[in-house]
Amino acid sequence: MKIEIITPDKKVFDGEIKSVRVPGKKGSFQVLKDHAPIISTLENGPVIIVDMANNESIFEINGGVIEVKANKIILLAESVK
Amino acid sequence: MPNLKAIRVRIASVKSTRQITSAMKMVSAAKLRKAQDKIVRLRPYANKLHDILVNLSQSLAESQVENIYAREGSPEKVLIVMITSNRGLCGAFNANVVKEARNLVAEVYYDQYKKGNVGFLTIGKNGYDNMRKHKFTIAAEYNDLLNDLTFERTVTIAEKVMQAFTTGEYDRVELIYNHFKNAALQQLTREVFLPVQSVQGDVKASVNADYIYEPGKEEIIRELIPKSLKIQFYKAILDSFVAENGARMTAMHKATDNATTMISELTLQYNKARQASITNQILEVVSGAEALKG
Numbered sequence: 001m002k003i004e005i006i007t008p009d010k011k012v013f014d015g016e017i018k019s020v021r022v023p024g025k026k027g028s029f030q031v032l033k034d035h036a037p038i039i040s041t042l043e044n045g046p047v048i049i050v051d052m053a054n055n056e057s058i059f060e061i062n063g064g065v066i067e068v069k070a071n072k073i074i075l076l077a078e079s080v081k
Numbered sequence: 082m083p084n085l086k087a088i089r090v091r092i093a094s095v096k097s098t099r100q101i102t103s104a105m106k107m108v109s110a111a112k113l114r115k116a117q118d119k120i121v122r123l124r125p126y127a128n129k130l131h132d133i134l135v136n137l138s139q140s141l142a143e144s145q146v147e148n149i150y151a152r153e154g155s156p157e158k159v160l161i162v163m164i165t166s167n168r169g170l171c172g173a174f175n176a177n178v179v180k181e182a183r184n185l186v187a188e189v190y191y192d193q194y195k196k197g198n199v200g201f202l203t204i205g206k207n208g209y210d211n212m213r214k215h216k217f218t219i220a221a222e223y224n225d226l227l228n229d230l231t232f233e234r235t236v237t238i239a240e241k242v243m244q245a246f247t248t249g250e251y252d253r254v255e256l257i258y259n260h261f262k263n264a265a266l267q268q269l270t271r272e273v274f275l276p277v278q279s280v281q282g283d284v285k286a287s288v289n290a291d292y293i294y295e296p297g298k299e300e301i302i303r304e305l306i307p308k309s310l311k312i313q314f315y316k317a318i319l320d321s322f323v324a325e326n327g328a329r330m331t332a333m334h335k336a337t338d339n340a341t342t343m344i345s346e347l348t349l350q351y352n353k354a355r356q357a358s359i360t361n362q363i364l365e366v367v368s369g370a371e372a373l374k375g
Contacts, residue, residue, distance in 0.1 A: 006126045008232040008315060009119070025296045039133060040295035041304045065305065067133060069292075074129055078308070079233060 001033050001071035003049065005059060005080065012059060012080045013049065020073065021048040022066055037069045047075065085358065088351040092344060099340035105170070106333035113264065113326035119230075120319055127312050134309055137294075137302050149247050150306055152276045156253035158198045159190050160220065160245065162274065163212070164258035164321040165205030167227050171329035174259060175207040177269045181257050182212070185271070200251065202242070204318060230322055232315055239314040243307060246275045256317050261324040265331045274314065277306065 003020055005013040021030045023045030031038075042064045049057050064077035163182050165175045182201070186194045193199050200220030203209040209222045223238050245251050254275040259267040294301060 004125075006129065008123050008126050008312060010122050011125070025300070036293055037291060038293040038295060039137075039301060040293075041301050065130075065133065065301070065308075067129070067292075076126055076129055078236070078311075 001073065003073040003075065005047070005075045005077060007077050007080050009079075012077070013057075016052055018050045018052060018054070020050070020075075021046075022075070023047070023061070024066075031066075031068055031073060033071060035068050035071075039065065039067050041065050042075075042077070047077075085351065085354055088347055088354060092347045092351065095340050095343050095347065099337055099344070102333045102336040102340060106330055106337060109326045109330040109333060113323060113330055116230075116319065116323040116326055120316075120323060123232075123312070123316065123319065127316065130305065130309050130312060134302070134305050137298055137305070140298065148277065148303075148306060150243070150275055150277045150310065152252055154252075156190075157193065158200075158251045158253070159193050160200045160202055160242065160251040160254045161185065162202045162204070162242070162254060162256045163208040164256065164318055165203065165208030165211075166321075166325040167206045167224060168329075169207060170332060171325055172332040174267060174325055174328040175205070175211065177267075178208055178257050178259065179211045181269055181271060182208075183215070185255070185257070186217075204238070205321075226318070227322060230318065235315045235318055236311050239311045242314070243275070243310060252276075256314075258317050258321040259324040259328070261320050261327055264327040267324040267328055270317075270320075272317070274310070274317075277310065 001017060003013065003015065003017050004011065019030055019032045021028060022040075023043045025041045025043055028045070029040075042061065044062050045060070047059045047061050049059070051057070059077075060081040061075075061077040062079045062081075064075060066073065066075045161182055163178055165178050169175070186199055190199050197218075201212055201217055202220050203212060203222045203224065204226055206224045209219060209224055212219060221241075226234055226238065242254055246254060253273070255271060256274050257269070257271050260270040262268050
């Protein structure tokens with residue numbers, strides 16, 4: 001599935017991944033392939049991405065919102081460290 | 082006939098001015114491109130956020146969401162945010178904003194102004210200096226923002242403005258800035274920043290999938306509205322920044338053209354004067370020789 005992590009200043013990440021873990025408002029949750037459509041606001045915290053080669057990369061985000069639909073994930077973050 | 086030396090000095094000085102203006106044109110062209118890139122990068126974020134908001138507000142009746150950024154009734158305390166530039170030499174760019182702000186006070190908010198309830202927030206040194214010269218009270222100035230324009234730095238200002246609105250310090254906030262049409266054309270824009278206008282959008286843009294909303298539609302909207310306000314604020318400043326560089330580029334381009342015309346006129350004048358003086362000298366020599374012969 002595909003993910004885009006976007007901030008107002010730039011596109012931080014764009015690519016195919018296996019899974020992503022995000023700091024949801026009601027607790028951290030993981031999105032795998034064929035996840036049901038969801039819109040959720042996010043807290044400050046780490047976004048952990050596992051890419052196709054099983055490498056993990058971590059982005060610290062400062063609040064945001066995530067939309068998952070038909071194996072396409074869009075994550076809007078106000079800033080990313 | 083002006084003397085040769087004076088013209089020569091004049092030509093040299095116009096030439097060096099032309100060099101400066103053409104260099105400035107080049108610099109603003111580069112800055113313009115960089116600023117435009119920033120707008121392009123902002124667009125996906127702004128569009129997506131807008132889509133989600135439209136999507137949500139369509140599935141929710143407007144009245145269900147209490148919105149601290151909406152308020153009814155006629156405004157009592159007004160904040161006018163003026164976005165200008167820090168540097169001059171960009172044509173009527175700044176003058177237009179200042180004129181619009183003063184018109185707004187004179188025509189729309191005169192009553193509030195007489196009670197001392199109109200504040201100005203200036204971004205850009207030019208607007209600040211101009212309003213101070215005309216004895217307006219400046220509530221706040223953020224002139225150094227434009228030296229390093231980033232989203233994070235802008236957000237702190239937007240947050241202060243939004244907080245001033247929610248605490249009731251102001252009940253209406255308007256933005257005045259130049260919208261970038263193209264490099265040669267800026268469009269003066271006045272828009273109401275707060276209270277928020279209801280979210281509108283075409284139905285087609287929002288695909289109604291069966292979303293799970295977490296933590297809930299209202300909470301999400303409540304969190305997204307300030308986000309989208311911040312984006313609106315940033316967009317206005319970025320827009321103005323792009324327009325500024327466009328305006329400066331055009332102004333400097335015209336100045337360079339004018340200098341070129343001036344140089345060619347002066348050169349013509351110089352050559353005429355040179356020719357005249359040569360003719361004069363020959364005449365003197367010939368008539369001197371004639372006199373000796375006689």
